[in-house]
Amino acid sequence: MDTFLTYTALGLVVGAIYAIAASGLVLTYTTSGIFNFAHGAQAMIGAFTFYQARVVWELPTWLALVVVLGVLGPGMGWLLHTLIMRRLRDTEIVTRVVVTVAVLLGLVSLSQWVWNPQEGRVPPMLFGADSTVDLLGVTLRYHQVLCVVIAAAIAVALWWLFNRTRIGVLMRAAVDDPELLKLSGHDPDRISASAWMIGSTLAVLAGVLVTPVMGGTLEANALTLLVVDAFAAALFGRLRSIPLTFVGAVVLGLGSTYLVGYAPAEWTWVGNFQRALPMVVLFVVLLLLPHERLRGTATRSRERYQTPPLPRAALWAVACVIGLVAFGGLISEARVGTLLVGLSFAVIALSVVLLTGYAGELNLAPLGFAAVATLVAYHVGSDATAADPRLSLTGLVAGVAVAAITGALVALPALRLRGLYLALATLAFSGIVSAMLLRDTTPRTLFGHTFVIFPNGNILMPPLEVGPLDLADATTFLWVLSTLFATLGLGVVALRNSSYGRRLAAMKDSPAAAAMLGQRLMVLKLGVFALSTGIAGLGGIFMSMAVVSVSAETFGFTVSLSLVMLTVVCGIGYVSGALVAGLIAGAGITSLQLVLGDIALTHPEYRDTFDIVHHLLLVATALVGIGVANGPSGFLHDVFERQRGLARVPFVRWGGAAVQVALLLAAYAGLLGPALLLFVSVVLWSLLPAVATAWAPDRARPLPLELEGITTPNTLALRQRIDRELRIETEAGHARA
Amino acid sequence: MPVLETHGVTVTFGGNVALDDVSIAVRPGEVTGLIGPNGAGKTTLFNVITGMQPVTSGGVRFQDRDVTRWSPGRRGRAGMARTFQRLELFLSLSVRDNVRVAGDIVRSNTRRRFDVAARTEQVLARTGLLDVADLDVSALPTGRARVVEVARALMTEPVLLLLDEPASGQTESESETFAELLLEIAGAGTAVCLVEHDLPLVMQTCTTIHVLDHGRLIASGTPAEVQASPAVIEAYIGQEATA
Numbered sequence: 013m014d015t016f017l018t019y020t021a022l023g024l025v026v027g028a029i030y031a032i033a034a035s036g037l038v039l040t041y042t043t044s045g046i047f048n049f050a051h052g053a054q055a056m057i058g059a060f061t062f063y064q065a066r067v068v069w070e071l072p073t074w075l076a077l078v079v080v081l082g083v084l085g086p087g088m089g090w091l092l093h094t095l096i097m098r099r100l101r102d103t104e105i106v107t108r109v110v111v112t113v114a115v116l117l118g119l120v121s122l123s124q125w126v127w128n129p130q131e132g133r134v135p136p137m138l139f140g141a142d143s144t145v146d147l148l149g150v151t152l153r154y155h156q157v158l159c160v161v162i163a164a165a166i167a168v169a170l171w172w173l174f175n176r177t178r179i180g181v182l183m184r185a186a187v188d189d190p191e192l193l194k195l196s197g198h199d200p201d202r203i204s205a206s207a208w209m210i211g212s213t214l215a216v217l218a219g220v221l222v223t224p225v226m227g228g229t230l231e232a233n234a235l236t237l238l239v240v241d242a243f244a245a246a247l248f249g250r251l252r253s254i255p256l257t258f259v260g261a262v263v264l265g266l267g268s269t270y271l272v273g274y275a276p277a278e279w280t281w282v283g284n285f286q287r288a289l290p291m292v293v294l295f296v297v298l299l300l301l302p303h304e305r306l307r308g309t310a311t312r313s314r315e316r317y318q319t320p321p322l323p324r325a326a327l328w329a330v331a332c333v334i335g336l337v338a339f340g341g342l343i344s345e346a347r348v349g350t351l352l353v354g355l356s357f358a359v360i361a362l363s364v365v366l367l368t369g370y371a372g373e374l375n376l377a378p379l380g381f382a383a384v385a386t387l388v389a390y391h392v393g394s395d396a397t398a399a400d401p402r403l404s405l406t407g408l409v410a411g412v413a414v415a416a417i418t419g420a421l422v423a424l425p426a427l428r429l430r431g432l433y434l435a436l437a438t439l440a441f442s443g444i445v446s447a448m449l450l451r452d453t454t455p456r457t458l459f460g461h462t463f464v465i466f467p468n469g470n471i472l473m474p475p476l477e478v479g480p481l482d483l484a485d486a487t488t489f490l491w492v493l494s495t496l497f498a499t500l501g502l503g504v505v506a507l508r509n510s511s512y513g514r515r516l517a518a519m520k521d522s523p524a525a526a527a528m529l530g531q532r533l534m535v536l537k538l539g540v541f542a543l544s545t546g547i548a549g550l551g552g553i554f555m556s557m558a559v560v561s562v563s564a565e566t567f568g569f570t571v572s573l574s575l576v577m578l579t580v581v582c583g584i585g586y587v588s589g590a591l592v593a594g595l596i597a598g599a600g601i602t603s604l605q606l607v608l609g610d611i612a613l614t615h616p617e618y619r620d621t622f623d624i625v626h627h628l629l630l631v632a633t634a635l636v637g638i639g640v641a642n643g644p645s646g647f648l649h650d651v652f653e654r655q656r657g658l659a660r661v662p663f664v665r666w667g668g669a670a671v672q673v674a675l676l677l678a679a680y681a682g683l684l685g686p687a688l689l690l691f692v693s694v695v696l697w698s699l700l701p702a703v704a705t706a707w708a709p710d711r712a713r714p715l716p717l718e719l720e721g722i723t724t725p726n727t728l729a730l731r732q733r734i735d736r737e738l739r740i741e742t743e744a745g746h747a748r749a
Numbered sequence: 750m751p752v753l754e755t756h757g758v759t760v761t762f763g764g765n766v767a768l769d770d771v772s773i774a775v776r777p778g779e780v781t782g783l784i785g786p787n788g789a790g791k792t793t794l795f796n797v798i799t800g801m802q803p804v805t806s807g808g809v810r811f812q813d814r815d816v817t818r819w820s821p822g823r824r825g826r827a828g829m830a831r832t833f834q835r836l837e838l839f840l841s842l843s844v845r846d847n848v849r850v851a852g853d854i855v856r857s858n859t860r861r862r863f864d865v866a867a868r869t870e871q872v873l874a875r876t877g878l879l880d881v882a883d884l885d886v887s888a889l890p891t892g893r894a895r896v897v898e899v900a901r902a903l904m905t906e907p908v909l910l911l912l913d914e915p916a917s918g919q920t921e922s923e924s925e926t927f928a929e930l931l932l933e934i935a936g937a938g939t940a941v942c943l944v945e946h947d948l949p950l951v952m953q954t955c956t957t958i959h960v961l962d963h964g965r966l967i968a969s970g971t972p973a974e975v976q977a978s979p980a981v982i983e984a985y986i987g988q989e990a991t992a
Binding site: 317511512514515517518520521522524525526527528529530531532533 | 799801820821822824825826829830831833837838839840841842846849850851853854855856857858865901902904905
């Protein structure tokens with residue numbers, strides 16, 4: 013009985029923390045319509061700052077709390093709202109998700125810059141670990157009791173806020189119709205800002221409380237994933253109801269302590285399962301949530317993409333293979349390895365283009381599926397006892413197939429719901445994969461075979477060998493992988509231009525209209541999700557072969573999130589977006605760091621500077637992601653818009669291509685290095701549109717007057733011109749006359 | 750024999766009664782009008798008919814089958830098509846592809862094989878959209894965009910076509926051409942149900958008109974009967990005018 017009470021009390025404490033975190037999440041979501049993926053990361057920053065203030069600066073506890081809860085929490089919320097979130101009106105859910113994901117990544121890299129992750133930090137309990145109280149025979153620390161008291165107070169306060177105060181009612185109105193709120197004399201921005209300030213303070217509070225309760229040291233990634241736990245709790249209340257969210261939090265908390273307390277000792281997987289529990293619960297709740305009604309969305313989003321016709325895409329595919337292989341010939345074999353990693357990332361990013369760019373659904377954990385594919389391919393397709401093992405084609409096919417099936421299974425519970433739920437389901441899936449599969453290092457018996465799922469937490473992926481093609485050779489690997497990417501890319505473009513692709517676009521743009529025309533949305537979504545996770549799996553297997561030695565970190569959720577974010581930044585509607593994003597995520601950042609590292613070795617006096625640049629690079633990537641709020645179509649979209657001008661002047665375009673080939677030949681002759689070649693090529697192609705305009709000024713057909721100001725800026729000069737042409741006498745006109 | 754019948758459809762939102770015991774019928778080969786002041790419940794009734802709004806009580810029969818519990822997709826596959834008052838176009842597709850994708854969907858759902866591209870061109874020609882077929886659909890003015898929705902619905906060769914304010918945003922000449930199109934569609938045997946504020950268009954095209962006010966059916970009949978109904982005049986013009 014005593015143990016039962018102990019587990020119940022501890023479960024309530026854990027539940028209380030989930031509740032605090034979850035209520036902040038619900039608050040910002042209901043008031044701004046933006047699901048804050050960075051909520052856990054904010055909690056993480058709060059936890060580290062509290063540690064810094066209390067332990068490193070040795071401030072008294074009350075002062076440290078004031079710094080964290082009074083300054084950091086509200087300040088962070090206000091900044092997030094003012095600088096970022098209020099620019100997200102009229103954007104697709106993809107853009108909103110990516111922006112908060114970018115904030116998450118930025119906060120994580122910032123924290124690793126300031127607080128070296130190699131050091132262990134044990135945060136103190138409030139009131140110390142020795143102040144205890146006995147309740148019904150259970151000894152609890154003041155800190156634990158405080159968690160429950162705070163959670164209860166927050167529950168009451170939030171209920172009161174939403175139901176009994178003016179600002180609370182306004183907050184609820186702000187998400188439904190900000191324009192209407194403005195008309196009735198309120199400032200939706202100010203209301204939403206206060207919601208973000210409260211939400212962010214709640215996140216920070218959860219961060220300060222959580223680690224001493226869970227035990228262990230401050231861990232940036234684990235704290236960041238608190239968002240998934242909080243989300244699981246919030247899902248009980250469909251992301252809207254605060255009381256149900258608290259119920260969910262308590263269920264989760266009790267579930268996790270009972271699991272540890274009462275599971276039989278021979279269940280060796282329970283420890284890992286406990287970590288995964290919130291994510292498993294999340295799936296169960298998703299399955300039980302009622303079907304969402306179809307309703308017209310009728311919003312005009314700002315994202316725009318063009319798909320090239322197939323012949324042009326084929327031309328680009330060939331150019332892409334030749335270009336990549338030619339560039340591969342210029343760099344050392346070790347750097348070719350980096351390029352291969354980048355290209356396999358590009359294949360994974362292609363799965364994101366298909367799924368998100370074309371079908372409007374979200375997968376935040378492509379690398380989770382890559383991990384599944386890698387494990388299956390490794391166990392099915394390679395003989396670990398061989399001296400020089402190779403991966404068989406069977407292994408590759410099995411890996412891809414299992415990734416596709418897993419994708420369908422993961423998507424199934426969330427398909428009836430909005431895209432956001434699918435995004436969260438995939439993030440939870442990635443959590444389950446890292447918590448259970450990639451930590452599973454004990455032997456298991458399945459179908460009469462005994463094997464270790466992830467031996468020693470690290471596997472050496474053998475290269476693929478199919479007939480005469482042996483990927484142990486880097487050049488062959490580069491040929492095969494670039495051809496694979498080009499073929500898949502071409503396939504994806506062909507798909508977009510097909511009946512299937514049009515149906516995907518219809519589903520993405522207006523699910524209501526597509527359903528009314530008779531489209532079975534579930535079937536379409538399930539199919540495209542399986543196809544996309546299959547591609548992610550394929551890319552994942554190649555990535556593992558390129559990396560050779562893979563561990564749990566290879567498939568970490570931050571890697572997934574960075575890749576998805578970069579794909580959106582580059583242009584999620586474009587195959588080239590996948591290529592550039594993959595190369596940046598898989599090769600670009602690594603190469604830059606290698607180059608910087610080399611310089612730092614030869615010039616040790618600049619080491620500190622390079623260290624800063626190294627961290628800045630990571631933070632800057634996140635900043636670029638936040639910038640998506642301003643240009644949600646991606647930067648390649650703008651590049652293509654400019655390059656379109658070249659079509660009028662083929663002379664300049666072919667001239668540019670000739671110069672490019674000459675540059676490549678010069679590089680082969682040793683006249684310029686690969687880095688310089690890349691730089692000059694980028695400069696060349698960004699200057700060409702200007703050259704084209706200078707050569708043949710744009711004599712485009714003038715826009716009909718009635719369309720002016722709709723697609724072009726609506727300026728005063730334009731309005732005056734319209735007045736003039738319609739012969740409307742205006743005051744300004746009188747003044748001129 | 751009506752293609753569609755609603756029986757005592759009632760929809761309440763909390764304490765608000767959006768539809769109160771509404772029974773209407775729509776016959777093939779005719780244009781049936783559904784009119785009434787703003788907020789009368791016209792679009793809600795459309796949503797009930799197409800399955801996008803569950804009923805509190807009452808039922809919907811389509812082609813002699815009870816479809817009350819059917820999903821919108823299933824009703825669509827059975828031969829219903831609709832347009833939306835707040836446009837629901839596929840904004841990333843061209844005008845042609847907006848129409849064509851409806852054919853793609855029908856073809857993917859049935860064993861019937863037909864030339865989607867050819868039917869697309871026919872429908873574009875019939876609705877007068879050929880000159881803008883290659884434009885981005887987001888570039889069209891509202892009036893033409895509504896015609897794209899009609900064309901898209903026609904691609905499914907519907908038994909019942911529900912049009913939610915198709916003429917709002919159309920110019921006078923566009924609206925005249927549109928009236929001819931409506932009569933032609935109905936003439937080919939399709940049952941057309943029209944929600945519209947453009948009363949001349951309604952009077953010109955409709956055989957039967959149902960009038961809704963505050964969720965209740967206040968009159969049903971021919972255009973002449975409806976125009977003469979005191980309840981209708983009161984709903985539209987107000988009490989004082991009739992006094």
